[in-house]
Amino acid sequence: MDTTRPFATVADLEARWHPLTDSEQAKAEVLIGDASDMIIDAAADVDSVRPETLTRICCQMVKRAMIAEATNPTGVTQYSQTAGSFSESGTYANPTGDLYLLAAEKRALRGSQRAWHITMQGET
Template sequence: MVAFATLVDLERRWRPLSDVEKERAEMLLSDAATKIALLCEQSGVEIDPENDLQSDALVGINCEMVKRAMLSPIDLPPVSTFAQTAGSYSESQTYVNPTGDIYMTLAEKKLIGIGAQRMGSISPAIGGIR
């Protein structure tokens, strides 16, 4: 699976990356693109390379998914709350994505049509006659 976004796209939307971060980001860009493609397939959303609006949205979503994953510290245990105290000073943090999951927000899913409600009907067959 080829990623929808490149390292250049990610750096333009976020910040310059170190060499170590670039290696991780390349893997995450590919993983995120795979998740996007599978979610689209499961939801019946066709990815059209000729649709510039959809392509731009997919690049942005791919980058945001990777950014969320990379913002979680990889050198700390996956906790949702972290506190330190030394004397009268204390510090407390709650991580938004402590395990570094790659995920799409509801707004991102809605943007490309994943999870949209559909309506249909089935004509009953009575006595084998339609």
């Protein structure tokens, strides 16, 4: 597999999420490249991971980052507001829209694993 190319396309992301505007497409293209680079760094052997898995994980990472940026464009980590006797507060899970891998995605990047053994005993 060619690990220098992105593992997903903007069309892959749109198929899993929604049609993107022109500015969202440009942002997604950059994030797809970044996510692909992170996947290469995280995978023990990226060539042993199915291409469909690489595409899925790449799109999930980009979608999380883009949702975070869209819902919290200023990067606020916490907020609160009060109106009379009512108040509301919250904490953003990904306030800066970072790309990251979930534990399940990291497990999927382990690829196919094989058992093997080494005989520690000399030949007889």
